[in-house]
Amino acid sequence: MPVAPDPRTNVAAVFTGPGRPLEYWTQECAAPPDGGMTIEVEMAGVCGSDVHRLDGHQAYPGHPVTFGHEGVGTVAELGAGCDRDWAGTPLRLGDRVFWQPNGGCLHCRQCIVGNSAMCERFPPNVKVPADQPSAAAFQRFAVLAPRIAAFRIPPDTPSAAVLALGCALPTALGGFTRLGEVEPWHSIVIQGCGPVGLAATLLAGMTQARQVIVIGAGRGRLEVAKRLGATATIDLDTGSPGDRRERVLELTGGGGDVVIEAAGHIAAFQEGLDMLAVEGRLLILGLFSGSTTVPFNPVDINNRNLRIIGSLGAQPSARMSTVLLAQRYHAALNLADLVTARFPLEELEAAIDTVREGSTVKTVVEPNRSRA
Ligand SMILES: [Zn+2]
Numbered sequence: 001m002p003v004a005p006d007p008r009t010n011v012a013a014v015f016t017g018p019g020r021p022l023e024y025w026t027q028e029c030a031a032p033p034d035g036g037m038t039i040e041v042e043m044a045g046v047c048g049s050d051v052h053r054l055d056g057h058q059a060y061p062g063h064p065v066t067f068g069h070e071g072v073g074t075v076a077e078l079g080a081g082c083d084r085d086w087a088g089t090p091l092r093l094g095d096r097v098f099w100q101p102n103g104g105c106l107h108c109r110q111c112i113v114g115n116s117a118m119c120e121r122f123p124p125n126v127k128v129p130a131d132q133p134s135a136a137a138f139q140r141f142a143v144l145a146p147r148i149a150a151f152r153i154p155p156d157t158p159s160a161a162v163l164a165l166g167c168a169l170p171t172a173l174g175g176f177t178r179l180g181e182v183e184p185w186h187s188i189v190i191q192g193c194g195p196v197g198l199a200a201t202l203l204a205g206m207t208q209a210r211q212v213i214v215i216g217a218g219r220g221r222l223e224v225a226k227r228l229g230a231t232a233t234i235d236l237d238t239g240s241p242g243d244r245r246e247r248v249l250e251l252t253g254g255g256g257d258v259v260i261e262a263a264g265h266i267a268a269f270q271e272g273l274d275m276l277a278v279e280g281r282l283l284i285l286g287l288f289s290g291s292t293t294v295p296f297n298p299v300d301i302n303n304r305n306l307r308i309i310g311s312l313g314a315q316p317s318a319r320m321s322t323v324l325l326a327q328r329y330h331a332a333l334n335l336a337d338l339v340t341a342r343f344p345l346e347e348l349e350a351a352i353d354t355v356r357e358g359s360t361v362k363t364v365v366e367p368n369r370s371r372a
């Protein structure tokens with residue numbers, strides 16, 4: 001007679017190297033450490049960086065790893081001394097949280113100055129071996145050390161709304177913090193309408209900017225961009241870079257005061273610079289991998305008072321802000337509807353394929369779904 005599985009048996013998706021199929025390891029679920037918590041993962045978003053991992057574009061750490069960095073789940077167990085989230089909100093068993101698996105040490109120079117994404121002790125490319133408890137989201141139970149930021153999700157806020165743009169919304173929030181002020185006479189141009197571009201569109205639509213112009217591919221995604229705040233869209237598939245620049249100059253009357261690169265293609269860098277108005281700012285959010293270089297004219301930067309701003313990672317508060325934005329806007333913007341594909345954990349590879357193909361707006365896996 002079959003024995004019912006232990007409700008606390010963990011199953012984790014494990015990456016064992018580029019080109020190798022994912023493995024699913026059954027493990028005993030570890031108790032949470034003092035000050036930490038164990039989360040029953042409800043939903044884990046698939047990110048473009050997961051595609052890069054499987055395709056070998058990121059360095060393999062040399063040992064099997066768990067992964068997944070966009071997780072929402074319920075508190076299954078609280079470690080000794082843990083009774084609140086990172087914002088001080090009381091936490092009880094069964095509460096849902098949104099957490100940031102790749103947390104910093106909180107004590108090194110980078111962490112102290114607000115760059116925990118560049119932590120010297122726990123840089124993002126250092127991964128916990130798969131046979132140890134981890135905060136990774138592609139598993140049934142995630143174990144959060146006290147240094148992992150977690151924020152309670154209010155009961156009125158759907159999990160899918162929090163994950164609608166995945167890690168892209170915290171990324172865009174970090175970018176807007178580094179960008180600085182947006183005035184009512186500013187035009188914002190966004191290159192790309194993948195999750196980072198859409199997240200930037202949402203935030204741009206909340207500024208005072210008079211215009212938000214989104215350049216991207218895919219009718220469906222451009223429609224979503226309009227729903228999230230774009231005042232105009234330019235279809236990438238229907239013109240040349242010169243046509244796009246002309247259209248931006250026509251719409252803005254002189255170029256974008258802010259251009260946000262969220263395309264992830266090196267060609268977007270020069271195209272973005274060419275679209276800037278005098279005193280314009282180019283915010284780079286999407287060029288975080290690869291090693292291609294491009295020539296550009298520094299005299300143009302000097303003589304037109306341009307600024308180029310890079311942005312990698314965000315403060316833990318960006319996860320809190322993501323929860324608050326989802327709470328406030330999920331109904332008005334139908335944010336939960338942006339999750340257009342859901343897979344069980346054991347079909348994670350198929351889920352990642354949908355992101356590689358760009359065939360969905362947001363893909364998630366539901367690690368505990370098959371157990372229902
Ligand atoms: Zn990501």
Ligand SMILES: [Zn+2]
Pocket residue numbers: 104105106107108109110111112116118119120121122
């Ligand atoms: Zn650190």
